[in-house]
Amino acid sequence: MTSKYKIKVGIIGGSGLNNPNFFKDEKELDIITPFGKPSDVLISGKIENVDCVLLARHGRQHTISPTNVNYRANIWALKMAGCTHVIASSASGSLQEEIKPGDMVVVDSFIDRTTKRNSSFYDGTVDAAKGVCHIPMEPAFCNKTRQIMIKAAQDLGIAVHTSGTSVSIEGPRFSSRAESNLYRSWGVHLVNMTLVPEVVLAKEAGLCYAVVAMATDYDCWRISEEGVNVCDVLKTFKENVEKITKLFLKVVPKIAEENWDETIDSLKASVESSVMLPQTKK
Numbered sequence: 001m002t003s004k005y006k007i008k009v010g011i012i013g014g015s016g017l018n019n020p021n022f023f024k025d026e027k028e029l030d031i032i033t034p035f036g037k038p039s040d041v042l043i044s045g046k047i048e049n050v051d052c053v054l055l056a057r058h059g060r061q062h063t064i065s066p067t068n069v070n071y072r073a074n075i076w077a078l079k080m081a082g083c084t085h086v087i088a089s090s091a092s093g094s095l096q097e098e099i100k101p102g103d104m105v106v107v108d109s110f111i112d113r114t115t116k117r118n119s120s121f122y123d124g125t126v127d128a129a130k131g132v133c134h135i136p137m138e139p140a141f142c143n144k145t146r147q148i149m150i151k152a153a154q155d156l157g158i159a160v161h162t163s164g165t166s167v168s169i170e171g172p173r174f175s176s177r178a179e180s181n182l183y184r185s186w187g188v189h190l191v192n193m194t195l196v197p198e199v200v201l202a203k204e205a206g207l208c209y210a211v212v213a214m215a216t217d218y219d220c221w222r223i224s225e226e227g228v229n230v231c232d233v234l235k236t237f238k239e240n241v242e243k244i245t246k247l248f249l250k251v252v253p254k255i256a257e258e259n260w261d262e263t264i265d266s267l268k269a270s271v272e273s274s275v276m277l278p279q280t281k282k
């Protein structure tokens with residue numbers, strides 16, 4: 001389909017998807033951004049002839065904690081690599097009975113309970129991000145990309161929840177039972193440690209961004225559960241990782257079939273209209 005944008009898809013692999021084998025011919029890109037180094041090299045390659053780059057959110061050896069991930073460098077690096085889209089995975093705790101471990105959720109909103117993160121490019125340090133940016137967060141995720149993800153999951157027979165709110169906590173500790181119940185009382189569906197500020201920065205960067213969350217545990221609100229631990233999280237993720245890899249392999253070519261001119265133009269316009277430039281004195 002003719003489009004003014006050359007589609008390139010960034011794939012951010014979260015916990016359990018640190019080093020997936022998506023590409024036949026891959027190349028490592030060692031990128032440094034004005035915000036520092038991303039979590040690891042970018043791996044570039046193609047999925048069915050569509051240009052892609054892969055980035056391990058916590059590094060390929062999973063050495064970077066959720067707090068210490070350089071989210072700004074990660075998103076900026078994907079933008080520098082020419083990505084128009086970013087699809088990401090997130091291992092998440094379920095806060096609702098009907099979201100069972102192993103289920104996928106294509107999240108559509110978030111609550112921010114992080115405390116130690118840079119969540120804007122626009123902090124006066126970089127010329128390319130001049131001014132103060134008050135980016136709108138509705139819609140937080142790219143709806144068109146989300147719908148492609150949902151349809152692809154349904155076609156693959158994956159148990160997928162078509163919407164959901166996820167609360168991002170600072171971590172690296174898991175929530176207390178009181179916190180877990182508080183989030184449930186807010187009607188939240190999932191808990192994670194990385195969605196924020198990734199989603200915010202992707203929006204500031206004008207990227208079509210969508211996340212598939214995999215419920216790996218019931219967090220600790222559920223009386224019948226012992227609570228969450230990292231071994232169980234990774235065990236459930238491993239048992240279900242094939243679903244996410246199949247999903248991404250199906251989503252990428254579907255993205256490339258669409259015309260994104262209107263979506264990308266509107267994301268760009270949203271950023272432009274959100275930036276307040278320094279006032280010049282009269």
Ligand SMILES: CSC[C@H]1O[C@H](OP(=O)(O)O)[C@H](O)[C@@H]1O
Binds near residue numbers: 016
């Ligand atoms: C490994 S348990 C907690 C850890 O897992 C999730 O990571 P990601 O979102 O990168 O898949 C969660 O957000 C925590 O960072």
Ligand SMILES: Nc1ncnc2[nH]cnc12
Binds near residue numbers: 092093174217219228
């Ligand atoms: N219960 C949980 N809380 C926060 N992050 C998680 N990632 C996976 N399970 C989680």
